[in-house]
Amino acid sequence: MVPFFHSVRLDADKCKGCTNCIKHCPTEAIRVRAGKAHILEDRCVDCGVCIRVCPNHAKVVHTDPLTRCKEFAYNVALPAPALFGQFAELSEPGAVLDALLGLGFDEVFEVPLAADLVSQAMRRFLQERGPGPWISATCPAVVRLIQVRFPELIPNLITLESPMEVAGAIARQQAIRSTGLSADRIGVWFITPCPAKVTAIHQPEALAQSSVTGAIAVSQIYGDILKLLPRAGSARRRLQASGLGLGWGRAGGENVAVGIANHLAVDGIHNVIDLLEELEMGRLQDVSFLECQACTGGCVGGALTLENPFIARVRLRKLAAQLPQVCSLDLAAMEEEWGDVFSIKGEIVPRPMTPLATDMYSAIAKMERLEIIERRLPGLDCGACGAPNCRALAEDIVRGRAEEKDCVIRMREMWYTRPDMEKAKGAKP
Amino acid sequence: MGLKPLLEMRFPVQGNDFIQAGEASSRIKRTLQQIGMESSLVRRAAIASYEAEMNIVIHAYHGELVLTIWPNLIEIVAADVGPGISDVALAMQEGYSTAPESVRQMGFGAGMGLPNMQKCADELLVETKVGEGTRVVIKINL
Incomplete structure (x- = not known):
């Protein structure tokens, strides 16, 4: 398939990795990874919402001078x-x-x-x-x-x-x-x-x-x-x-x-x-x-x-x-x-978002894992992990694009429930 | 069926709760989309489960939607505790409705629920007992 052209691009120097664009994107097409926003090409529809909400003007549009x-x-x-x-x-x-x-x-x-x-x-x-x-x-x-x-x-x-x-x-x-x-x-x-x-x-x-x-x-x-x-x-x-x-x-x-x-x-x-x-x-x-x-x-x-x-x-x-x-x-x-300059002559084809897996059996297995992970996440939808909400993070995890410890709340829980922390608690007088 | 279900998800539905109405069928739709089901199947399953969910909200006291994916079909079961349907054949007719006027004024209860489910399903079963409740089984072949 031809790679999707997108007019909306990121000026990485200006991006501070905040959560404004990921929270507003109507197709959940943006993730913040390593402090910078990334656009998921298969989901972006070039609507321009992210350009409007970015306080740092880091979303730019490729136009001609x-x-x-x-x-x-x-x-x-x-x-x-x-x-x-x-x-x-x-x-x-x-x-x-x-x-x-x-x-x-x-x-x-x-x-x-x-x-x-x-x-x-x-x-x-x-x-x-x-x-x-x-x-x-x-x-x-x-x-x-x-x-x-x-x-x-x-x-x-x-x-x-x-x-x-x-x-x-x-x-x-x-x-x-x-x-x-x-x-x-x-x-x-x-x-x-x-x-x-x-x-x-x-x-x-x-x-x-x-x-x-x-x-x-x-x-x-x-x-x-x-x-x-x-x-x-x-x-x-x-x-x-x-x-x-x-x-x-x-x-x-x-x-x-x-x-x-x-x-x-x-x-x-x-x-x-x-x-x-x-x-x-x-x-x-x-x-x-x-x-x-x-x-x-x-x-x-x-x-x-x-x-x-x-x-x-x-x-x-x-x-x-x-x-x-x-x-x-x-x-x-x-x-x-x-001449007929009005009719759309070619075909408008579907571009469905990438499913969890190409075969149904592994996609269903991933779906079950997704549901389990989602229940473990705090449900705050804070966006601090770089995904727009907890469910999107769970989806990223089963797609192998994120880890559970990307969630700051889960990270803290994991820290306090480490075996040595538990032991330290028990040792208190 | 000697087969094992691949996935089962349950969604409780509350009678007369028009605020949450439609959420269970939305989640069913999203689940099927993410699994990568063909869009026409997703649409049929979404419409059928929405109609089933709305029937519980409009007519019953409470119930649940159960989505089960089998190797060869999608099954949606909508079971409720409610008044039941006294004449199923009549209820299957387009435009027939027992929905109260208040519900019709909200734009629901146009008598298209069961007929729409029938259109979307490869197989539709309605089991009902007046005064006890209704169980609708929607099957869509993969």
């Missing part, structure tokens, strides 16, 4: 809807497009516009495929979560690409057409609020190769854009997207844009997990369209954004209200012109 544009003859920026919610004084969303051009990009393709098209494609998909429940596959952390923890729900995923991928595919073709350059000389850059999108570019789930070249973090480019915003004055460019497309940047926006009855929106990865549990158990029969966002508040809450997600969400809503509420582009016409 703006200087990588020099490697290409022609560069296109793909601003995410969430980017537009980052600036306090922004009265005209087109100013952000001006600023990106001012930074040296040759062209800008709005991801909100692609979101408008994906909304139409989703509406058609849902009308054709019946009641579902269908889950949007546009949040890449949610797709990975489903592959890892809910493989039974893979058939419920809507097989449509995300607005980023659609924007990349159209922008690249447009650039080839307008410049006559070959595809490899065109750089297409997503301005990303999200570490999981970076992973989706470098290791797409169902595509051989993403149409997007790389990702520049919103947090990296924020200052540069901000400097150019006032100078842009009244924007030369106007946003082509509708308010609905721009609304995709906040939780619930996708639901509104797709406009299907019996929809449900859930945001925050722990809430998403709870809801998918319900769905897997067959308890969500009356919902036909499910929008799941790993980040609280939706993409505006992404780990690579700077603004408070609640402030950004309100701002995005106000900006969206100024725009027309109908998309200016027609889906069928776009398909005619650019």
